[in-house]
Amino acid sequence: MKAARLYGQGDLRVEDIAAPGIPDGGWVKLRVDAAGICGSDLHNFRTGQWISRSPSTAGHELTGTVIALGEGVDTIAVGDRVVADSRFWCGDCAQCRAGKRQLCVTLGFVGEICDGGFAEQAVLPARLLHVIDASLDERVAAMAEPLAVALHAVRRLPKTAGSVLVVGCGPIGGLAALLLSRTFAGTVLVADRNQARCARVARVTGATIVGLDRDAVAAATASVPLLAAVEATGSVAAFGQLLGVLDPGGAIAMVGIFHGRLDIDPNVLVEREIALLGCHAFADELPDAVRMLGELSEPLLALVDCEIGLDDIPAAYERLLAGSSDGLKTIIRMRQPAGKGF
Numbered sequence: 001m002k003a004a005r006l007y008g009q010g011d012l013r014v015e016d017i018a019a020p021g022i023p024d025g026g027w028v029k030l031r032v033d034a035a036g037i038c039g040s041d042l043h044n045f046r047t048g049q050w051i052s053r054s055p056s057t058a059g060h061e062l063t064g065t066v067i068a069l070g071e072g073v074d075t076i077a078v079g080d081r082v083v084a085d086s087r088f089w090c091g092d093c094a095q096c097r098a099g100k101r102q103l104c105v106t107l108g109f110v111g112e113i114c115d116g117g118f119a120e121q122a123v124l125p126a127r128l129l130h131v132i133d134a135s136l137d138e139r140v141a142a143m144a145e146p147l148a149v150a151l152h153a154v155r156r157l158p159k160t161a162g163s164v165l166v167v168g169c170g171p172i173g174g175l176a177a178l179l180l181s182r183t184f185a186g187t188v189l190v191a192d193r194n195q196a197r198c199a200r201v202a203r204v205t206g207a208t209i210v211g212l213d214r215d216a217v218a219a220a221t222a223s224v225p226l227l228a229a230v231e232a233t234g235s236v237a238a239f240g241q242l243l244g245v246l247d248p249g250g251a252i253a254m255v256g257i258f259h260g261r262l263d264i265d266p267n268v269l270v271e272r273e274i275a276l277l278g279c280h281a282f283a284d285e286l287p288d289a290v291r292m293l294g295e296l297s298e299p300l301l302a303l304v305d306c307e308i309g310l311d312d313i314p315a316a317y318e319r320l321l322a323g324s325s326d327g328l329k330t331i332i333r334m335r336q337p338a339g340k341g342f
Contacts, residue, residue: 003119004313005055009048012058012314020123023070028126030064030082034142035117035332037061037313039170039234040109042321043257050112059332060086060110062117063132063141073126081136083144085128085286088113102152102281109281118313120334130290139304139331140297143175146329147296148289150175152282153230153255154183158275162224163187166232167212167242169194169201172255173232174303174328178296181205189220192233196326204302212241226250234258243268251275303328310334 001019006012023029041058044050066080076082089096089104096104110116110124132141150172157164164184166177169192178201180188188207192198202209210216217226225247231239234256242252243264254276268274282289293300305327308316316330 001120002310003057003115004059004310005118006045006051006058007055008051010045012045012317013055014311014313017119019121023068023123025071026073026126027070027123028066028073028076028082028129029068030062030122030124031067032062032064032117032119032122032334033081034138034334035059035062036142036146036171037316037320037330037332038146039172040257041111042317043234043259044112045317046321047259050109052108052112056112057115057117057119057122058111059117059119060084060112061142061145062110062122063138063144064117064122066129067121070126076126076129076131080131081134081141082129082131083141083286083290084110084117084124085130086110086145087281088125088128100283102283118310118332120310130286132290133294136293137297137301138333139307140293140300142331143300143329144286144290144293146171147175147179147292147300148282148286149255149279150179151285151289151292153232153253153279154179155285156253156277156279157228157230158251160227161186163189163217163221163226163228165189165191165210165217165226165229165242165245166207167191167229167238168232168235168256169198169328170232171328173230174201174205176230176232176255177201177205177207178299178303181207186224187221189217189226194323194326197328200303200326201328204299212238212245214245217245229253230255232256236260236262240264243274246272246274248272248274251277253277253279255279305330307331307333 089101227250
């Protein structure tokens with residue numbers, strides 16, 4: 001079968017490998033239907049930060065159809081369509097026992113600890129799989145995992161009135177804006193240096209585009225204090241600008257993967273009582289995200305950047321790292337319809 005495998009920093013190869021055999025007890029074999037490229041996939045390719053085995057098949061945002069069961073699996077049946085939980089947790093540490101699997105002391109991820117979804121077939125633990133509606137569009141299903149990440153970030157924000165600002169209109173920021181547009185009573189603001197991508201998110205979600213300066217934010221909020229924000233860029237410079245527009249008592253849900261280190265005066269946080277809320281993957285939001293997929297199908301599809309095949313993944317990495325995309329999510333379809341791609 002064909003798979004996209006990461007050998008090392010900057011070394012991703014699409015190649016033919018042996019298809020997996022009969023799954024071990026507790027594991028399930030899938031025919032992968034679709035997968036999404038995540039910013040963390042790009043970060044790992046660029047930096048090698050999370051390469052723990054080589055080669056490894058990348059891809060933790062995936063949906064597929066069950067084609068074989070390992071011994072003891074009775075929660076899923078052959079023929080079920082599923083999405084995967086990306087987190088590979090131990091289940092035994094204090095954090096896992098408390099239901100905070102995203103904080104597991106040995107946490108790894110699909111596509112790192114075990115092979116992921118950038119392949120025609122994948123084998124995953126049954127405990128990570130969630131059955132979905134058989135009629136759900138596979139492109140929409142592939143966005144269940146990033147939708148859960150965005151939902152986790154949104155839920156970490158304090159309950160506040162007025163406005164909320166999403167900085168960064170990539171996949172997680174755009175999905176956070178979509179969720180906020182459905183649940184937040186006030187004004188949703190978005191900011192991104194990629195104007196085309198920001199415009200698409202604003203069009204789909206109804207959010208208001210702003211620049212990261214106090215005058216622009218004040219004009220958009222009618223000078224109502226800005227007390228909540230989602231940082232989804234991973235940009236040190238953007239984070240500094242965000243601190244400059246957030247009002248005292250505000251909170252920032254930090255979900256971006258940063259390249260570089262922050263250089264901030266901690267007294268700014270102390271004196272203005274600014275809360276920084278780390279958001280790592282998700283907690284128990286994936287089932288809720290799966291339930292939302294049907295009603296969000298239309299806007300989710302409107303946020304898709306393009307659809308590609310497995311052979312196109314290296315070129316897609318280059319394009320996404322260059323920041324030349326005006327959409328949010330590149331979807332890999334294993335049986336790509338004719339005429340699709342970029």
